[in-house]
Amino acid sequence: MSWFLIAAAAIAAVVSYNLIQRLRFKLPPGPRPKPIVGNLYDIKPVRFRCYYEWAQSYGPIISVWIGSILNVVVSNAELAKEVLKEHDQKLADRHRNRSTEAFSRNGQDLIWADYGPHYVKVRKVCTLELFTPKRLESLRPIREDEVTAMVESVFNDCNLPENRTKGLQLRKYLGEVAFNNITRLAFGKRFMNAEGVIDEQGLEFKAIVSNGLKLGASLSIAEHIPWLRWMFPADEKAFAKHGARRDLLTRAIMEEHTLARQNSSGAKQHFVDALLTLKDKYDLSEDTIIGLLWDMITAGMDTSAITAEWAMAEMIKSPRVQQKVQEEFDRVVGLDRVLTEQDFSRLPYLQCVVKESFRLHPPTPLMLPHRSNADVKIGGYDIPKGSNVHVNVWAVARDPAVWKNPLEFRPERFLEEDVDMKGHDFRLLPFGAGRRVCPGAQLGINLVTSMMSHLLHHFVWTPPQGIKPEEIDMSENPGLVTYMRTPVHAVATPRLPSDLCKRVPFDM
Numbered sequence: 427m428s429w430f431l432i433a434a435a436a437i438a439a440v441v442s443y444n445l446i447q448r449l450r451f452k453l454p455p456g457p458r459p460k461p462i463v464g465n466l467y468d469i470k471p472v473r474f475r476c477y478y479e480w481a482q483s484y485g486p487i488i489s490v491w492i493g494s495i496l497n498v499v500v501s502n503a504e505l506a507k508e509v510l511k512e513h514d515q516k517l518a519d520r521h522r523n524r525s526t527e528a529f530s531r532n533g534q535d536l537i538w539a540d541y542g543p544h545y546v547k548v549r550k551v552c553t554l555e556l557f558t559p560k561r562l563e564s565l566r567p568i569r570e571d572e573v574t575a576m577v578e579s580v581f582n583d584c585n586l587p588e589n590r591t592k593g594l595q596l597r598k599y600l601g602e603v604a605f606n607n608i609t610r611l612a613f614g615k616r617f618m619n620a621e622g623v624i625d626e627q628g629l630e631f632k633a634i635v636s637n638g639l640k641l642g643a644s645l646s647i648a649e650h651i652p653w654l655r656w657m658f659p660a661d662e663k664a665f666a667k668h669g670a671r672r673d674l675l676t677r678a679i680m681e682e683h684t685l686a687r688q689n690s691s692g693a694k695q696h697f698v699d700a701l702l703t704l705k706d707k708y709d710l711s712e713d714t715i716i717g718l719l720w721d722m723i724t725a726g727m728d729t730s731a732i733t734a735e736w737a738m739a740e741m742i743k744s745p746r747v748q749q750k751v752q753e754e755f756d757r758v759v760g761l762d763r764v765l766t767e768q769d770f771s772r773l774p775y776l777q778c779v780v781k782e783s784f785r786l787h788p789p790t791p792l793m794l795p796h797r798s799n800a801d802v803k804i805g806g807y808d809i810p811k812g813s814n815v816h817v818n819v820w821a822v823a824r825d826p827a828v829w830k831n832p833l834e835f836r837p838e839r840f841l842e843e844d845v846d847m848k849g850h851d852f853r854l855l856p857f858g859a860g861r862r863v864c865p866g867a868q869l870g871i872n873l874v875t876s877m878m879s880h881l882l883h884h885f886v887w888t889p890p891q892g893i894k895p896e897e898i899d900m901s902e903n904p905g906l907v908t909y910m911r912t913p914v915h916a917v918a919t920p921r922l923p924s925d926l927c928k929r930v931p932f933d934m
């Protein structure tokens with residue numbers, strides 16, 4: 427009985443607190459929240475589409491109550507600018523759930539760190555050390571090696587009889603490039619051999635990544651209603667075991683690198699070497715180094731492969747655009763050599779195709795949520811301290827007020843008007859903007875451009891037998907990152923001589 431009374435009193439206190447909040451502040455409009463759960467059960471699985479639909483009814487800034495946590499979503503360029511530029515600093519914290527809290531050791535990494543001295547220091551390491559043009563250039567051979575390996579396996583597979591009709595599943599090839607590229611760049615390791623077989627350490631790495639996703643997904647409703655957490659204790663043991671397993675693997679790799687550095691002259695360009703040699707200069711703890719390495723993996727792996735898959739789907743849907751890119755290749759690069767990243771600056775139409783893909787299919791359509799560290803006003807509404815703020819960059823990039831025929835895939839729009847996509851133009855924000863803008867933006871752009879250009883220079887892509895281009899499923903999977911709901915399949919027909927389809931392995 428007494429438990430019942432305590433619970434009833436707690437519920438009453440929370441409901442009245444929420445009510446007072448709503449009366450005290452002029453909050454943005456939105457769907458009517460239910461007691462305790464708020465709008466949690468009204469949100470459709472593909473969140474950014476649901477928020478977009480609500481914005482059509484309530485306007486470009488809306489309140490969504492997820493349990494007792496206020497989430498504000500903005501959906502036009504003007505409000506995005508207020509969030510990411512004018513009130514940038516007050517909105518630069520992160521919301522951590524129990525899983526991200528545990529894995530980031532209370533924000534000791536970069537992605538989940540709140541804005542403050544630790545964040546500023548680690549961000550400086552990224553800007554001045556990890557993502558400099560010099561380092562990106564020195565890691566170029568890794569990217570080029572991986573895309574040529576992809577071309578070789580597409581070439582080997584495309585002539586198998588079943589693949590001439592059913593087509594190849596592009597995600598498999600793009601996923602391998604992204605996996606090998608990011609593990610080599612972060613850990614200096616290619617876990618996969620030339621036959622595509624993953625070694626023991628690589629299998630452990632993959633198991634850790636998928637276990638992390640599983641643990642993140644296992645969180646209960648109490649995640650959104652902090653005062654209910656005592657009733658749903660998180661599986662602390664599982665979190666701790668996962669953390670220990672991740673640290674063990676990362677420490678083993680770090681030790682291998684330390685030994686290798688002692689036995690050779692100077693450090694290599696991989697992030698693990700860079701961070702270990704910069705440890706003292708920037709006073710980085712081991713938790714921060716491990717956290718940063720895993721940030722790069724989680725933020726950099728899926729995003730590039732997802733964008734390239736969407737972009738290829740658009741190419742298969744639009745033979746006109748595909749042909750135009752290939753004509754540009756033939757004019758600039760020719761048919762008797764493999765292209766390189768150095769060719770990109772002479773391929774303006776290709777760059778427009780990449781940009782148009784990022785516009786229509788940003789892989790993180792709601793970016794990562796920001797959290798307010800002070801009361802702030804956006805669009806004339808109050809955003810109380812502690813609210814989460816999301817920019818629906820997917821909706822912003824489809825806003826007919828700033829884009830002509832926004833739903834049409836038309837790369838030429840960027841030949842007519844040059845629009846920046848790295849945070850300077852608030853109509854196009856696949857990487858966010860402001861102090862938390864993606865530090866890996868240029869790397870991501872290079873990787874997506876590289877994957878697309880090699881696939882399109884080497885092969886003509888057509889839909890599987892019996893499927894019309896307009897029948898390709900262009901709907902999205904739910905999730906923080908937006909995969910295509912149905913992996914795209916396509917038939918590849920080589921257009922360059924076969925001797926240009928061989929991988930030239932590069933050990934780095």
Ligand code: HEM
Nearest residue numbers: 537722725726729730790793794856857858862864866870
């Ligand atoms: C297609 C490629 C990519 C896209 C579209 C993308 C997009 C984004 C977005 C939208 C954010 C959140 C910005 C914000 O909170 O305002 C972000 C953050 C981040 N990204 Fe990327 N990203 C990509 C590739 C990469 C790569 C390749 C890396 C590193 C190897 C990377 C590392 C990070 C990190 C560390 C953060 C957290 C920054 C912070 O909290 O200060 N990203 N990214």
